[in-house]
Amino acid sequence: MMRLLCAVLVFVSGVAAAEAAERSRVPPQVAELLTLSGVERQLAQLPESVADGFNATAGRFSAETAERIRVILKDAYRRDAIYPVLTAAMTERYDARQARTAVQALRTPLFRRLQALEDDLVGREGEARIRAFSEQLPDRPPGVERHVLVRRLDSAVGATSAQIEMLTSTVAAFGAVSAGGPSVRDVRAAMQEQIAVGVKNQVLLTMLCAYQTATDDELREYLAFWESSAGRWFTTAVNAGLLRAMSRAAETAARKIRAVAAPTSSRP
């Protein structure tokens, strides 16, 4: 499920580097949760995903500048820049009892299987599968109950809200360092309006596609955890950590990119 949260970065066309994060004593269960939930593996793919996203707008820059920006982005989103910030934020919210419950849930065969289904939709191949799934929906629509379950899942794990928050924070970070650009508040408000529908649609499509082979009963069991106090604790902690890590990375990268690209472009 947490894998879906990181998917947002596929949309980010230019995000940035992180400063060295403060190291803290991270409870071992935090690391295990990030591994079991797939977040850690997703972070390993982050630099390439962000660089891929930038490629869509790279044509606005000279080849040399574009390459320098790619280097900045990959450096900003490297795993060892993001991970310490994420775990530090989670440690601040650490609750040993909730963490134990969450680890137990994520270790079960059902959760591992559903995580694997989510894994299958990561990357370009996954995007293509989701598009194909969308196109056949009018002919093979999922039942109402399935729709209701994935909406509850979205709400429970905060997938749509977290993605919107991370996207707007990232764009706002770039806006904040752009000379003469709109205010951060304006950027955030405009972004919220522009992307809300698209992000939610993508989240729902992804979930509907991912869990095709799961039964409604399995999804209810999955949902029961995410709606439990342990699930809510984990969701809140991970989302807050990801948001902090991504925002910090974006701010740092934006400063570096501005120094590189300022003469020809005010915003990547």
Next chain:
Amino acid sequence: MTLVIAAASAVAGGPASSRAVVNGDNVLVFASGSTRSAVVARLERGAEVTIELTTTGPDGEWCQITEGSAAMPLGFVPCGTLDRMPTPRGGRASAGASMSRAIGPPTSVPIHVAGNLSIVSVNLERRQSAFMLIDSGASSTIITPVMLRLLGLSVAPDAPRRKLTVVGGGRIDVPFVRLSSLIVGSAIVRDVEVGVYDVAPQAPVVDGLLGGDVLQRFRATVDAGARRLHLVPLPVAAPRR
């Protein structure tokens, strides 16, 4: 939008669209609010039309119009080619159609654009937000079966049913339910009948379709540039003596 529901039943619209008279000769009617779109009809001076919606964009202000008792909009004309006139209310209703008016101050809400979909956020039954397509050409407002379930409602066995036409000409039989309220921004429409149908199955984010039956209770203006829908609730006519 893969599926747009248009009126095919005897439903002749909501209670409060604006009547107007064509003030020029051979006024061209366009397929959309732009002179670059196809010409779909011509209107003679003095022809009476109903303004369903006004839009403001780079090409100025355009009025979407219907002719006579037609259920489908004819097209768009520059609003300057029309003279608005006061219209007696209450004459255009259908069996089972809700006649409640909109209340509240003028309001403005963002239009979310996703692909070729224009969507606004509304609140249903004061407890569930919903993303609904804007389609002034549809006479009926529709919600999806999923939204119906999220509202905790169901279709009664004896629920009224109406025939609607979908794009491509197909006719479908749609059950209707009554919602206690539909809120757009700060404008409230109480006691509104909505059809239950999956209007955009390929886009699960779409919870329904905001049709002409609701939009006609307002002076509705789509500001394409600013991506906002402006709604001014129309006043209720005084009862005839």
